[in-house]
Amino acid sequence: MPNSSVPAVPDPSARQPIDAAEVDLLLAPLSGLRAIALAVSGGADSTCLLWLAADWLKRRRAEGVPAPELVVFTVDHGLRPEARAEADAVLSLSSRFGLPAELLIWSPPSDLTNLQSQAREARYALMGAAMARRGVEALVTAHHRDDQIETFLDRLTRGSGVHGLSAMRPDAADGPGGLRILRPFLSVPGGRLRATLAAAGIAHSDDPSNENPKFKRVRLRQLMASLGNEGLDPDRLLATVQRMASAAEALDVWGSQVLKQHFCQHPAGPGWLDRSALTALPAEVRLRLLQRILGHIGGEAYPPRFERLERLDEILRSDAIGRQTLAGCVISADPGHVAFWREPGRQPAEGADVEPGSSLLWDGRFRLSLSADAGAMRIEPAGGSLSGFDRDLRAGFPAEAFVRSPALVRIGGTGEAPAVVPGFAPLPVGVSLSHLPLRL
Known part of the structure; x- marks a missing residue:
C-alpha cells in the first residue's frame, strides 16, 4: 500500500x-x-x-x-x-x-x-x-x-x-x-x-x-x-546524493594529503604507495584512495565493484605479499610498498602517428605534444622489446611493469636508434610526453 x-x-x-x-x-x-x-x-x-x-x-x-x-x-x-x-x-x-x-x-x-x-x-x-x-x-x-x-x-x-x-x-x-x-x-x-x-x-x-x-x-x-x-x-x-557528495569530498581531501606524501609515480606509468601509510587510514579513506590509484593507473572508465575493492583492501591490510589484478592493474605488495602498473595481458592501445605542431592523448594516460619544428613521431606500446630499460632507471619496478608504457619512434628514421621511453632516455627537442597527473 x-x-x-x-x-x-x-x-x-x-x-x-x-x-x-x-x-x-x-x-x-x-x-x-x-x-x-x-x-x-x-x-x-x-x-x-x-x-x-x-x-x-x-x-x-x-x-x-x-x-x-x-x-x-x-x-x-x-x-x-x-x-x-x-x-x-x-x-x-x-x-x-x-x-x-x-x-x-x-x-x-x-x-x-x-x-x-x-x-x-x-x-x-x-x-x-x-x-x-x-x-x-x-x-x-x-x-x-x-x-x-x-x-x-x-x-x-x-x-x-x-x-x-x-x-x-x-x-x-x-x-x-x-x-x-x-x-x-x-x-x-x-x-x-x-x-x-x-x-x-x-x-x-x-x-x-x-x-x-x-x-x-x-x-x-x-x-x-x-x-x-x-x-x-x-x-x-537528490538531497541524499548531495550529502553523500559532501562527505566524499571531505574524505578525498584526507586521501589527497596521503597521496601527496606517500605516492610516487614513474614517468613511464607505474606507481607505488607506502603500505603502512595506506593501512593506517580508516576504511572509507583507504578504499577511496585505492579506487583513485586504480583508476589513474589502470585507466578503466568505471571503478571496480565495491566488493572486489574490499577484498583487495583486506589482502593489503594483512601481511600477505604477492600479486593481484583488478581494474586493469597489477597490484604487487611487499612488506613496505604496494606497486601498481597496467596489466600487460590486456589489449594494448594502438600505435599512432603524430605530426609536428599537434598533440595526442594516448591510451587515456599520456599527453604527447610536438612543436611545429619537431619531426613526426610514432607512439606505441613498448611491448616486450625492453632494450634500454636500465635496471636502475626502473626504480624498483620489474621490466613487465613497462610493457604497456609508451615508446616514441621517429618517423623516417633509420630504425637503428632505440625507442624513447619517458624516464629512460631524454626526449627529443620539441617533444613533450607526460602522464596525466593524479587528481589530488
Missing part, C-alpha cells in the same frame, strides 16, 4: 521551459574556459543542451563578455540503422546555430558482450581523441536530475560506498578516459529539457532503448514513481 501521508503529487515546475536567466546561471561555470565540446547524440536532452549553449554563446558574444570556443561532437555508433541519420541531423542543427561540429564514427566489434557499457566507453574514447586534437579543455554533457537519481539507485543496488552514492559530479576532472566532464543540468528535471525544446520548436530523435525494460536504467526510472509514493521523491533523493 502506498504511504498516504506522503502522496506523490506531480510537480508542475518539472515541466516548465528553462528561461535565459536560468541558463546563464546553469552555464556560468563554462564561461571561464577557453574551449569546450558538447556531446550531442540527437536525443532530447543533448539537443536541448546544444540549443541552450548556442543561444547562451550568441548572447554573451553580443554583450561583449568572455565566452569559450565551442565545438559539437556527435557519434555514429552503428548500432541502429537510424544512427547515421541522427548524427547528420546533429551536424545540420549545429550548422544552423553557427557552431562547428564533428562526426565521430565507431565500428562496433562483432563480439559485443555489454552493449551499453562498451558503446559508452567507445564514445568517450572517440571524443577524448578529438578533444586532444583540437585542444579542447572539457566535455559538456546533458545529464540531468533524473539521470543523477538513476545513477544513485543503480549504485545502491551494487552496494556502493559513499563515493559511489555521490553519483555524478557537476565538474569531474577525472571522468571517463581521464576527461574533464562538465554536467550543468544535474539539478534540472529531464521534463524541463523536453519542454524547452517544445517551446523552441526544435525537433529531436528518440532512442527506443530508452523505453526498453531489458535495460536496468529503464527499470530504475520506472521504479521512481513507486518510491515517490513512499516519500522518496526526486528532491529527497
